[in-house]
Amino acid sequence: MTTSPEQSSEASVGPVPASAVVGVLAPWLPTQRWFPVKGVATRIRLVRTVPLAPGVASLLVDVARATDDDTASPGTPLLHVPVVVEPAPTDGRAAPASAVGTLARDGVEYVVHDGARHRAFWAAVLAGARWEDGAGAAGGAPDPHGVPDLAAARAVAGEQSNTSVLMPQVAGGAILKILRTVAPGPNPDLDVPRALARTGWHGVPRPLAWWSVDESGGGEPVELHLAILSELVPRADDGFELACAFAGRAASFAEHAAALGTLVAQLHAALRRAYGTGPVVDGAWLVDDLRARAVRAVGEAPVLARREEAIARVHARAEAALAAAGERHALPRLQRIHGDLHLGQVLHGADGWRVLDFEGEPLRPVAERTRPDLALRDAAGMLRSFDYAAAVGRAHGTRWAADARDAFRAAYRAGSGGDAATPGGTGQDDLLAALELDKALYEVVYEVRNRPDWVGIPLAGVDRLLERATGVSGATPSGP
């Protein structure tokens, strides 16, 4: 797929026009995991250049399908691309891993680096960051305005939606998350952990500082967040990798899964303390929304088409369960939730599990990601994740995932103790099945777009859910 640059700014990065830098980046951008438009030819347009230091800048580009008309539509993703431009080494040294390409200007050759992997960019961001009141006092941080020690800093391997940099010697241990697809206004990935940390809950790494630019264009200030620095969870295992390793050696994950169930119940309680509890769910609205999302998923992933009838039956069962709960005045209440909870969003450190990444589902419109929702949706996301770990870790049979799921569910129910937002009761299984199905359909679309080889994993989950709820077999092969 190609990405062609459109040039609309005279700004420069060091001695090089920013538009020329975009020209170097254009073929590289679509190859990055965090590039938001997949599978179609795109065109990028430089929207803004944010200079940070000589030769160091953040470029904001919008990404449109090559077939779209000239004006960026409201849904066009805005991408944050940090760059460092330096004269090319003349001593024959090999280009570092951060180098994206070269260009010549006035007879001098320059290297364009991916700033997210370059120390000059990291230092410039930390110098321009706003520090949380008291940040560092507890963590033994240096003066936030002093020179940070970046000698041991390194980008996290296996990046996903964003690019994160471990900084073990900054503020007692920190991680800088460089946000990639950005939008003006409040950022839940900063605001939610701040709010949770203020409730005194330690299940989330504490945000230490953030870097944003003003997008108001002269009116009321509007922040556009570009990077967040958080407390590092030292020697932490990624939850997904840990679970896959357990699955691979046929070791029970039930104890870890139970601790996760407790963590998620605590998370929901802390979110209620921070943001309060909303009204009870409007069952008719919820089921309409599930149906609409399923229709969109089928549209994007035709492999789902022959399952439509069975999907409709799961929705009908959830509808009946919600109607019955309404009659018993037992409908669950809405509240702030994580929104995209899975094993890759939790870390296991010396103090147990911590939860990360409050951006919500990246495929959902931004406005939907922060709206109050059913806490049970997060539980459904985590349950789906045990299936993924079983498939990727190559667990034998279905017992491994079933044990993890049971342990998680039992601990989550015990931890949320029949409160209004997460009721037990007869309808909960049908509602949970519909939410799990919703997540599995989302995952099918996610995998079709991002990891087509993995689409069999959520598809097998879809079929299991359809079979369990309706007795209709989908007969889909699974495995990555």
Ligand SMILES: Nc1ncnc2c1ncn2[C@@H]1O[C@H](COP(=O)(O)OP(=O)(O)O)[C@@H](O)[C@H]1O
């Ligand atoms: N506070 C932290 N301490 C240690 N490692 C972290 C921390 N936050 C994130 N990470 C690591 O960085 C990875 C990506 O973080 P995440 O917030 O999930 O980013 P993304 O939005 O790119 O998915 C995590 O899987 C984890 O390995």
Ligand SMILES: O=P(O)(O)O[C@H]1O[C@H](CO)[C@@H](O[C@H]2O[C@H](CO)[C@@H](O)[C@H](O)[C@H]2O)[C@H](O)[C@H]1O
């Ligand atoms: O972590 P992100 O916010 O980028 O979430 C997106 O990507 C996830 C994959 O990286 C995707 O999660 C799916 O795959 C995980 C294993 O890689 C698995 O643990 C999850 O259960 C599964 O949903 C997530 O759905 C997507 O929003």
